[in-house]
Amino acid sequence: MAFPTNSQAGCVRPQILFPLFADVTTLPGLGPRLGKLVEGAIGPHVVDMLWHLPSGIVDRSYTPRIAEAEPGRIATLTVRIEGHIPSPAPRRPYRVICRDASGDIDLVFFHARGDFLVKQLPVGETRVVSGRVEFFQDRAQMAHPDYIAKPEEAAEIAGVEAVYPLTAGLTLKTLRKAVRGALDRLPDLPEWQDAAWLARQRWPAFRDALETVHAPQSEADLLSLTPARQRLAFDELLANQLALALIRAHQKRQSGRVILGDGRLRALAEAALPFTLTGAQRMAMAEISADMDSEKRMLRLLQGDVGSGKTVVALMAMLTAIEAGGQAALLAPTEILARQHLATIERLAAPAGVKVALLTGREKGKNREAILAGLASGETGIVVGTHALIQEDVVFRDLMLAVIDEQHRFGVHQRIALSGKGRGVDVLVMTATPIPRTLTLTAYGDLDVSRLTEKPAGRKPIVTIAKPTESLEEVVAAVERALNAGNKVYWVCPLVAESEALDVAAAEERHAALAQRFGPHAGLVHGRMKGADKDRVMEEFSRGAVDLLVSTTVIEVGVDVPAATIMVIEHAERFGLAQLHQLRGRIGRGDKPSTCILLYQKPLSETATARLKILRETEDGFVIAEEDLKLRGAGDLLGTKQSGMPTFRLADLSVHGELLQAARDDARLVLDRDPELQGERGQRLRVLLYLFERDAAVRYLRSG
Ligand code: ADP
Ligand code: MG
Secondary structure: OOOOEOOOOOOOOEHHHHHHHOEHHHOOOOOHHHHHHHHHHOOOEHHHHHHOOOOEEEEOOOOOOHHHOOOOOEEEEEEEEEEEEOOOOOOOOEEEEEEEOOEEEEEEEOOOOHHHHHHHOOOOOEEEEEEEEEEEOOEEEEEOOOEEEOHHHHHHHOOEEEEOOOOOOOOHHHHHHHHHHHHHHOOOOOOOOOHHHHHHHOOOOHHHHHHHHOOOOOHHHHOOOOHHHHHHHHHHHHHHHHHHHHHHHHHHHOOOOOOOOOOHHHHHHHHHOOOOOOHHHHHHHHHHHHHHOOOOOOEEEEEEOOOOOHHHHHHHHHHHHHHOOOEEEEEOOOHHHHHHHHHHHHHHHOOOOOOEEEEOOOOOHHHHHHHHHHHHHOOOOEEEEOHHHHOOOOOOOOEEEEEEEOHHHOOHHHHHHHHOOOOOOEEEEEEOOOOOHHHHHHHHOOOEEEEEOOOOOOOOOEEEEEEEHHHHHHHHHHHHHHHHOOOEEEEEOOOOOOOHHHHHHHHHHHHHHHHHHHHHHEEEEOOOOOHHHHHHHHHHHHHOOOOEEEEOHHHOOOOOOOOEEEEEEOOHHHOOHHHHHHHHOOOOOOOOOEEEEEEEOOOOOHHHHHHHHHHHHOOOHHHHHHHHHHHHOHHHHHHHHHHOOOOOOOOOOOOOHHHHHHHHHHHHHHHHHOOOOOOHHHHHHHHHHHHOOOHHHHOOOOOO
């Protein structure tokens, strides 16, 4: 079967999907104004409505007689309208008296328009009303019924309705109508799943699955493990795994190069290290060397808990590239981190005689030109930088290795953009966030992994304690004692609001208060400061006059000041587990014992209590990551929204982990047999990729 597309290249969404990618404003009941709301809350396209799943149900199937209606319950009643009593005074309601054979009930309306109600509820006629029945001064009443309808419509109303997560300004009725509209637009799509597999799983067809999830009949139908939900989750996961596999296959197709160093520079750098490498570091280095000197392109994840010493390992890989006559680049997510990497790397590269440059958004004009010239000529062996590295005019003489730090902040495309600056560039991705196996799979697909499981020798454990905000004064006193004893302290202020400005204000306020007590010893750093100012404060904290550093979460990733031994985290209950773990990893880096104080605001939710408990109990990042996945579900993990980690609309990795494995296996099998997705199932799977907006991956197919 062939699917028409509107481009010869075949890299454009198939026509069959066009109705689903129309603007949401084209759906019934959504004009431009409501459309904007839906766009912001749910998504811009019709297809986004399909993925917006119900979060609850309203059961209107209870149809008692008035006298028997249980108070507090939603009921659908068939009543005769007896009379109208308009609102006797402002703020008193308008009442409509209704009756059936068993008794009376008042329909109650505040701020009502009488003429409208007279038309809706004509005296003497019978109507079906549905809503919550309550008792007020011994009279049954129903305030603002959800439905008022003619008797012949009773059957339609007296059923179970889906409830959707809402956003301010959108009513359930509007949303339901729009979802219905979206379902009605669903074209007859070809079945992209393997028939035998569907039969074995007893999963419904795609259309049936969508209809089912949008028409729950009971609470049980809302669970993630219903056949319909599983089918849809699997569709989404398969699209994810297929896309990753295509990108990977594309990268592997471009053959790599044999990058074989003679070990000369590495030996010089190692001799300059003030410590000995751990066994885990040596193992990772060996794995990386083996990848680099093979014909295949390296795509390896170097995963290690904070402070496990990834930078040194990366440096050794970079030196290998230089020994082989090439260059290496390190891409960092923030300027602070880029500078810090530069400092570490320069220190060790200098003894090896390798020239290292820094390139961030702040290098401009003549300075930037000089850096670019050094890269183009090959005089500069290593460049460390931020996104600025990816710009088009950054050209290398011979880039052999791209190292990407804290990868979960970057998308796959930045990774490709950087490695595209050379021929068959080897890629090493470093992540300090221990990511559970399931998530690694969704973010990177099947790549090779080296793990640094062992902390460098001599590290002392971190004692973690939790204190309610009421103990603030006590904590400040403890901080004072610690400062007097020559320790350095981090004081972290959390995200307060959606707005960065407000977060900064909170940090400024705390800084002002602490500065009153500690004077110029207290410094402040936050995301809104100019780069140079940030650097100066960090520098002062690392070596100089500042011993107490108040900050927003800008210090979250990677910052390395071994002399810092105390961290106070305000409103710890607002952070995710992984983030708290990341933050805490800034201390415990030296040979002195460290303490982390989690200040929390009472009352603590159950999850927040669990999070703080786990942190007090373990420092093992992998354990913490697994617990986090259980507590929060994958959607929230790592603060996925800004992170570049894929977010799923239908799959929930905390329950669909096994489906992910199956999706990976299926993707592999499909591409083994049909690497270009040309066969019948291949063509259908292309539709799936477009449906889940994995368009970019389709581009890596050689033809359409
Ligand atoms: P990560 O990037 O994994 O969080 P870093 O590479 O920044 O960790 O290393 C953290 C600190 O530990 C640095 O100060 C680094 O110099 C030091 N370090 C790295 N490896 C060792 C080791 N084998 N022994 C002692 N200290 C080490
Ligand atoms: Mg690091």
